[in-house]
Amino acid sequence: AQSVSQHNHHVILSEAASLELGCNYSYGGTVNLFWYVQYPGQHLQLLLKYFSGDPLVKGIKGFEAEFIKSKFSFNLRKPSVQWSDTAEYFCAVRKGSNYKLTFGKGTLLTVNP
């Protein structure tokens, strides 16, 4: 069965630090990749997505992610985090021809001012 691994359960950073959250998946075929964010008290929101083309995708709020097919990875990055980035981040994968999403367990990011 397809699985999605997020390596970090909880990441704590200071403001202005750089961020990289890992995401690996197990499916070997064509995939669509997503990062969702859930701010405290709010619902899940789409941060960015990859369907095809340039493997470096840019999302909202200065986030970007790079799809590395050979490593089955889709890591999320931000060069300088802010206190308002404190949230839980979920990586999700969908097989290319399927509508079903498989989620990772999420990474809680705490940014200290």
Added chain:
Amino acid sequence: SAVISQKPSRDICQRGTSLTIQCQVDSQVTMMFWYRQQPGQSLTLIATANQGSEATYESGFVIDKFPISRPNLTFSTLTVSNMSPEDSSIYLCSVDSGTSGGSYRNEQFFGPGTRLTVL
């Protein structure tokens, strides 16, 4: 993007009872999904609900435990039946962004969730 609301936002229920969760979307959508997010776990798809057909359940989930209705293109309900403490979870409704449904180019939008506690 679609705006999704869920009712109730949270509830505390007794063992053996049932709870029906409502999901309302502000636009017509073909595909709606119900997920469960247990404490410390990822989101797990329970079933896919298309209007005019029976819901499709994922492995480990059955209709008798989680009956779903989809009476029209903007509304769905999920019932958690004969509840036990193991059903304590957040239940989320989501919708596919496409009007034709099922395209791999579509996104999924999520509702705010229903936090259920079973005593």
